[in-house]
Amino acid sequence: MANIFRNIPSVNELLESPQLKKIVESVNHQVVVDGVRTFIDDLKETISTATDEIEIPSPSEMADKIADWLHVEQKEYLRPVINGTGIILHTGLGRAPLSKAAIAATVQIASGYASVEVDLANGQRGQRVKAVEKLLCELTGAEAAVVVNNNAAATMIALATVAMGKEVIVSRGQLIEIGGSYRLPDVMECSGCKLKEVGTTNKTHAADYSSAIGEETGAILKVHPSNFEVVGFTKTVSTKELVNIAHAHDLPMIDDVGSGALIDFAQFGLSNEPVVSDSIKDGADIVLFSGDKLIGGPQCGIIIGKRKYIDQVLENPLMRAMRVDKMTLAALAATLRLYRNEDTAQQEVPILRMLSMPEANLKLRAEKIVQQIQGASWLESCEATESQSMLGGGSLPTQKIPTWCMAIRPRGSSVNRIAERLRSSNPAVIGRVQKDTLLIDMRTVFPDQDMVLVEVLEALDNQEQGPSPSPESVG
Numbered sequence: 001m002a003n004i005f006r007n008i009p010s011v012n013e014l015l016e017s018p019q020l021k022k023i024v025e026s027v028n029h030q031v032v033v034d035g036v037r038t039f040i041d042d043l044k045e046t047i048s049t050a051t052d053e054i055e056i057p058s059p060s061e062m063a064d065k066i067a068d069w070l071h072v073e074q075k076e077y078l079r080p081v082i083n084g085t086g087i088i089l090h091t092g093l094g095r096a097p098l099s100k101a102a103i104a105a106t107v108q109i110a111s112g113y114a115s116v117e118v119d120l121a122n123g124q125r126g127q128r129v130k131a132v133e134k135l136l137c138e139l140t141g142a143e144a145a146v147v148v149n150n151n152a153a154a155t156m157i158a159l160a161t162v163a164m165g166k167e168v169i170v171s172r173g174q175l176i177e178i179g180g181s182y183r184l185p186d187v188m189e190c191s192g193c194k195l196k197e198v199g200t201t202n203k204t205h206a207a208d209y210s211s212a213i214g215e216e217t218g219a220i221l222k223v224h225p226s227n228f229e230v231v232g233f234t235k236t237v238s239t240k241e242l243v244n245i246a247h248a249h250d251l252p253m254i255d256d257v258g259s260g261a262l263i264d265f266a267q268f269g270l271s272n273e274p275v276v277s278d279s280i281k282d283g284a285d286i287v288l289f290s291g292d293k294l295i296g297g298p299q300c301g302i303i304i305g306k307r308k309y310i311d312q313v314l315e316n317p318l319m320r321a322m323r324v325d326k327m328t329l330a331a332l333a334a335t336l337r338l339y340r341n342e343d344t345a346q347q348e349v350p351i352l353r354m355l356s357m358p359e360a361n362l363k364l365r366a367e368k369i370v371q372q373i374q375g376a377s378w379l380e381s382c383e384a385t386e387s388q389s390m391l392g393g394g395s396l397p398t399q400k401i402p403t404w405c406m407a408i409r410p411r412g413s414s415v416n417r418i419a420e421r422l423r424s425s426n427p428a429v430i431g432r433v434q435k436d437t438l439l440i441d442m443r444t445v446f447p448d449q450d451m452v453l454v455e456v457l458e459a460l461d462n463q464e465q466g467p468s469p470s471p472e473s474v475g
């Protein structure tokens with residue numbers, strides 16, 4: 001074993017190779033040294049745990065592999081992606097893309113100073129939420145509003161404000177987990193509330209709530225089961241009924257509607273998504289939702305409702321820890337302004353535009369791209385095909401949206417390898433792997449990305465097709 005190790009070049013020897021010298025010049029000496037050391041350690045590990053004899057690559061081959069690996073390592077972690085998954089609110093890809101208006105407002109406000117907490121009318125100190133409160137009230141009918149980092153934060157601060165140390169009544173059918181890290185019972189515990197479960201998984205009746213109310217009760221919470229559906233024999237209690245029960249005992253009724261639809265999504269063929277203004281109309285005291293789901297704005301959590309409760313939230317010390325920055329405020333205000341006219345919103349908010357894109361348009365675009373990349377040497381076949389997109393972001397998981405995709409089958413390389421090469425392209429492209437086919441769903445690709453997509457797909461012809469560069473692949 002020791003003999004084999006002696007054949008591995010030293011760190012200094014590898015650093016002298018032209019490939020790595022070039023990287024030292026453009027990156028940093030220590031980064032390259034660390035890369036070489038890691039590579040050598042991994043190689044020794046591979047050799048000592050191998051069951052077969054391992055051929056040690058030449059110093060020049062090693063330098064090539066290390067250079068490739070460092071090249072990948074040095075890329076920014078956060079990079080633009082062309083979303084070919086067909087999942088419109090893809091949490092892994094940052095949920096809602098912003099409208100042009102929101103981007104312009106963000107850039108303008110981020111570039112300099114802004115009236116974040118100064119009321120320019122009188123020069124006095126103001127509340128930062130003023131930038132969006134009026135718009136939120138106008139669009140939802142609420143008395144007051146406040147904005148925090150996300151809906152998880154909105155839930156925490158709302159509960160901690162009105163029900164700290166008290167019981168909060170929730171139906172067993174609404175104790176949701178979203179995306180693994182959001183579990184309602186845990187969020188409630190962090191807010192200092194005691195969860196009081198009522199009803200069963202499929203049925204909860206008004207009487208279940210009423211009989212659970214006691215000295216310890218601080219609020220009734222309704223949660224929209226965004227990412228699952230219970231079908232069959234079910235019973236839930238409406239917001240209106242819950243408001244009546246809560247108010248009969250002088251308690252606030254909190255409604256976590258989740259995705260925050262400002263308009264009716266039935267027009268896009270998506271049913272059962274609660275509309276925020278309906279909850280206010282039904283009398284909910286506090287309504288919670290995300291800014292980057294169905295609104296199509298920046299990541300934030302929106303709390304609207306009765307002035308009395310919103311003022312209490314504003315005074316909670318947690319508010320300072322959860323407040324949003326000026327860029328979020330600017331993007332949210334610009335997004336909300338688009339909703340003053342529903343047609344404008346449909347044309348300008350990217351997720352609404354994607355949802356209303358006619359199938360014929362998607363088919364045409366898919367066919368055009370297919371035509372342009374036909375004949376690429378890495379392609380076995382490529383064709384336009386019908387498929388289904390999804391809303392994503394934990395919303396409406398059972399409802400599919402008809403769409404058109406490019407179905408790509410590679411030649412001489414696995415579909416996973418092609419998917420991997422597309423992920424490391426610039427810009428990265430992410431599709432859906434389905435058996436031996438990579439699907440790129442045109443519904444989530446912006447029309448102005450079609451040409452870029454063609455270029456990325458054509459460029460695969462010119463790249464080497466070896467295994468991915470990592471020390472593990474040596475031997």
Ligand SMILES: *Cc1c(COP(=O)(O)O)cnc(C)c1O
Binds near residue numbers: 152178257258301
């Ligand atoms: C998505 C969602 C949340 C979490 O919202 P974030 O903005 O991701 O923190 C909470 N409740 C419901 C009902 C949701 O749908």
